[in-house]
Amino acid sequence: MRSIDFVVARNDLQHCKTVETTLPGADALPAETLLIKVDRFAFTANNITYALLGDQLKYWQLFPAPAGFGIIPVWGFGEVIASKHPLVGEGERLFGTFPMATHLVIEASDVSQRGLRDAAPHRQGVAAVYNAYARVGSDDAFAGHRGDQQALLRPLFMLSFLVDDYLAENDVFGAAAIILSSASSKTAFGLAHLLHAQRDGVRVIGLTSPANAAFVRALGCYDEVVSYDGIELLDTASPSVFVDMAGNAELRARLHRHLGDHLKQSIRVGMTHQDSESDPASLPGAKPVWFFAPDQIRKRAKEWGPGGIESRLGAAWQGFAPMLERSLTIVEGRGPDVVQRVYLDTLSGRIPPEQGHMLSMTD
Numbered sequence: 001m002r003s004i005d006f007v008v009a010r011n012d013l014q015h016c017k018t019v020e021t022t023l024p025g026a027d028a029l030p031a032e033t034l035l036i037k038v039d040r041f042a043f044t045a046n047n048i049t050y051a052l053l054g055d056q057l058k059y060w061q062l063f064p065a066p067a068g069f070g071i072i073p074v075w076g077f078g079e080v081i082a083s084k085h086p087l088v089g090e091g092e093r094l095f096g097t098f099p100m101a102t103h104l105v106i107e108a109s110d111v112s113q114r115g116l117r118d119a120a121p122h123r124q125g126v127a128a129v130y131n132a133y134a135r136v137g138s139d140d141a142f143a144g145h146r147g148d149q150q151a152l153l154r155p156l157f158m159l160s161f162l163v164d165d166y167l168a169e170n171d172v173f174g175a176a177a178i179i180l181s182s183a184s185s186k187t188a189f190g191l192a193h194l195l196h197a198q199r200d201g202v203r204v205i206g207l208t209s210p211a212n213a214a215f216v217r218a219l220g221c222y223d224e225v226v227s228y229d230g231i232e233l234l235d236t237a238s239p240s241v242f243v244d245m246a247g248n249a250e251l252r253a254r255l256h257r258h259l260g261d262h263l264k265q266s267i268r269v270g271m272t273h274q275d276s277e278s279d280p281a282s283l284p285g286a287k288p289v290w291f292f293a294p295d296q297i298r299k300r301a302k303e304w305g306p307g308g309i310e311s312r313l314g315a316a317w318q319g320f321a322p323m324l325e326r327s328l329t330i331v332e333g334r335g336p337d338v339v340q341r342v343y344l345d346t347l348s349g350r351i352p353p354e355q356g357h358m359l360s361m362t363d
């Protein structure tokens, strides 16, 4: 059985290629393993961040690749085409983290009605969420167009939801304004939607590049949209919080210097601008700190009990879905050449923000 894998050079993400690997066929599958056909997966700047942090957060360990190369993890759907697990049948549809590849072998464990886990030893160094698969065959919310929206947005919206919850829990640190960078990113506009809908009296301000400003304004969830060259025009009188999706050290320093002590909290979430510069030692305002989603999940899981996060996230998603219908165009692409083009365009920031790409390595 051959899989076609899309691999990138770990130390030079512009360098990418397709390789063939050999997997055991249906007859040779070891006990309790599943052979999966990777059906379709979402690709956004978040996946580029996985690659940038591949060593640090061990994402490269998820799916082994030739020396010096890595397979970027993606969120999407797979179909079981052969099974040696008694509780999982052929044709079963799974949602979770897959390689950019045509096929994957999973060592199924903890199989329940709702899902299963890949127990392959090389996958155990990463957060549990990256090894969990939901059995979504009979769930309409994961079918067709709505399924594509889930693959594109759900992992990102989880973060939007958690940051909103963290801010609310802390009375938004007394801020009158919350400023989001890379305001056009899906993670940012998910958060802006939640803040706009729920945090009365707080202005939601989006920072974005000039080319994406019209899109961000049209979303309707930002009270004000400012392009990066206009940071120094922001109101300095109001206490503010910064949520940084761009991760651009120069922008961050400009904002901190402009707002000074009025910047009450500075939360790092993303790195769409692919900048690994660190902050100068003496930055005015609150010290930038990384938001660590698993901490907030652990805390709320304890406080809200079983299913508490899922039910609240589900309700928040219901409110977000109409905005997605209006603002996101799903673009489907198939085959290694298309995957390579979308990968390189995403790496270079050439994907228009209204597009959400669903890809498949199979032609």
Ligand SMILES: NC(=O)c1ccc[n+]([C@@H]2O[C@H](COP(=O)([O-])OP(=O)(O)OC[C@H]3O[C@@H](n4cnc5c(N)ncnc54)[C@H](OP(=O)(O)O)[C@@H]3O)[C@@H](O)[C@H]2O)c1
Pocket (backbone or CB within 6 Å): 044, 045, 046, 047, 049, 050, 155, 156, 159, 181, 182, 183, 184, 185, 186, 187, 188, 207, 208, 209, 212, 245, 246, 269, 270, 271, 272, 273, 274, 291, 293, 346, 347, 348, 349, 350, 351, 352, 353
């Ligand atoms: N910490 C966490 O647990 C967590 C969870 C989810 C997401 N995130 C992070 O949030 C960020 C957003 O991810 P996403 O998937 O939502 O992004 P996305 O929707 O694909 O965002 C695209 C936007 O990012 C900016 N951008 C992308 N590539 C760029 C480039 N090469 N140069 C300059 N700007 C570029 C542009 O926005 P502007 O023009 O508006 O800057 C672009 O419109 C990622 O860094 C992701 O890893 C973190």
